[in-house]
Amino acid sequence: MTQKEVDMMDTIPLRDAYRALLDAAATVAGSGDTSPAPPTGEWNAEQILAHVALVNAATLATVSCVAAGSNTTYDNRMALDTWTIERLIALAGGNTGLRDRIRLQGDALCALGGPMLSDAELDTPVPTRLLSKDTALVDQPMPLRDLITGLAEVELPGHTKQLLALLG
Numbered sequence: 001m002t003q004k005e006v007d008m009m010d011t012i013p014l015r016d017a018y019r020a021l022l023d024a025a026a027t028v029a030g031s032g033d034t035s036p037a038p039p040t041g042e043w044n045a046e047q048i049l050a051h052v053a054l055v056n057a058a059t060l061a062t063v064s065c066v067a068a069g070s071n072t073t074y075d076n077r078m079a080l081d082t083w084t085i086e087r088l089i090a091l092a093g094g095n096t097g098l099r100d101r102i103r104l105q106g107d108a109l110c111a112l113g114g115p116m117l118s119d120a121e122l123d124t125p126v127p128t129r130l131l132s133k134d135t136a137l138v139d140q141p142m143p144l145r146d147l148i149t150g151l152a153e154v155e156l157p158g159h160t161k162q163l164l165a166l167l168g
Helices: 004-007 010-031 045-067 082-092 095-116 144-165
Strands: 125-132 135-143
Touching: 010 045, 010 095, 010 144, 045 082, 045 095, 045 144, 095 135, 095 144, 125 144, 135 144
Parallel strands: none
Antiparallel strands: 125 135
16 A cells, blocks of 8 residues: 555545535435425425535535645635525426435545645645525635545535424
């Protein structure tokens, strides 16, 4: 095993989190209920998937900037914007298109976050703003590594549970 293989980030948890999310999304889509009603104030399945796709796109952009040696920031507010979410649903072609997009984005993040980036790149501090339901969860620099592991440990599992909750 090379030193690079020893140092590289383990993306298996991220792959597993994407697989669980996509399995949950397929289960909801195949449940026969064409639009499972979310609890009041929550998103439907397509809105959840669009939000995840927007978070993925922002994460991919951030990873790419770090890999290019560019300054970057991470801000998830666009992934919470209702108009942007609805526009992405239309552009992606609905549930199936969103699931395909998320699968491909997950593959890209696993490829970029694991073998491509060095430890120094993964440890790059990124000015970060993370909101959830109008509450600031993070408003400070975070290592890029933590943004990626946060997807695997918090973001994707949380939305997997949210999707499965639509089944009642």
